[in-house]
Amino acid sequence: MRDHAKTSLPEGGKARRVYLLLRDIIVGGAVTPGSLLPGEQKLAAQHGVSRVTIRRALEALEADGLVERKVGSGTLVREPRPEGQVIADVTTLIPQLVTLGQHSARLLSFSYGVPPMPVARAMGLAAGTKVQTAVRVRLAEERVFSHLTTHVPEYIASNYSENDLATTPLFRLLERSGVQVEAAHQTVTATLAAPDVAEALEVSVGSALLSLTRVVRDAEGRGVEYLSALYRPDRFHLEMELTRVGEGGARHWEPIVRGEGAA
Template identity: 65%
Template sequence: MTRNHSSDQIGTLPEGGKARRVYLHLQQEITRGIYSVGEALPGEQKLAATLEVSRVTVRRALDALEREGLIKRRAGSGTTVCGPRPQPAMAADFSTLIPQLVEMGQSTTARLLSFSYGVAPGGIASAMGLLPRDRVQMAVRLRLVEGIPFSHLTTWVPEDIAQGYSEAELATTPLFRLLERSGVKVTSANQSVSATLASPDVSEALGVSIGAPLLSIDRVVRNSEGRGVEYLSALYRPDMFKLEMSLSRVGAGEGRHWEPVIQTPKRETAE
């Protein structure tokens, strides 16, 4: 079971699959505002009947919600909603995501968790266009906002490029800045966004439960010659990071469709 680092971080999932299902169901309804702050939740017996579980299962889920600070229970007066605890958060416009993520280093702090050299994993080497025995520098960093971890970043950089900066510099300076300082001229990147579940080591670092949902961003950065100079695998807590996009309705007739609005990057919300 993952430890709960502090009262500012999300609580541990309750034991048992049914209890977790009830917990996640109620948590989502509270965070989405279906149950407003101060509103009373249905009683344990009604919740058990509605969700087709036992009262013991409901009680376990409510215990977890109470630990998280989402509800308050008082004998004789039932359970009331406290609402999600305010969290420091980061946001980025999807249409200008890369420059914003680069600038995020200005408003957050980083902690270097590991630093080593070796042969790149097969999938990473293939994506970057490396030969099977090419060596890379691998680093794992934790990025924090107001002292609370919100992203887990793993990067792979070809060894000859990575020798242009030190382990100490990587712990204090955004990688993109170090690459530019080393003379790398970045011209393009391929990026994908998906969802994943927190592994034991990542859950420990981010302060979330094992199996908690995470936003996953994978990016291959290339220089002017098309060479892969960085592979980034970034995992974000969805309760502290979100992607936004503005859309415009354009065209005419049956060809009318949505298109993203390209905006100027906001320097204060960006890696």
């Protein structure tokens, strides 16, 4: 694990609050790379905290590569590193499943068993139905950006091996198994990194993550995959293009849905 790639939340609630505020300012472009942040004393006064708290926040920012602290010169803002960032368009779901699946993956676990009740209920599985559960991380430019937990009914998963899943996108394996994917429903929210996920994604425990849950169904409406995905927000973005439609008071925003040939 490379320390400079790790999000370094400082100890203490106040230090974390200041760290997150300053990080948003830097990543959001509110301050120009190469400029100096205010001194520790001024920052302490601005945020109503001690200089020790400010120092902890700045040390964490420096560990993230967002600032450079020079004795006698102050804290210099650095250019945020954009490498390894993945962008997905939520209006082109199926093409994105294929595109994201082409990033390299690392298989962390592979097993069979009865899924948690919420998973079985969402997939419409009968009581006691076994699924194949896999945990993987995906990488872009050798940098981890997502933690994926998938559940696939045993009658489908028996058509591919652990090695297949480690080397081939799951979407392709479903197709190879004769599954005709018809629809999917996904929910996006936010969550905090648990210890095992934090280690896999190279972030600190409690770091904010983008959480996506997706249930994929076949042409007969049966659940063929349940995905629980966690993403580093600094390396993965969800985007949507909108257009104004309708007339008069009924005019409103709608997403622009592109075909499967879209990038």
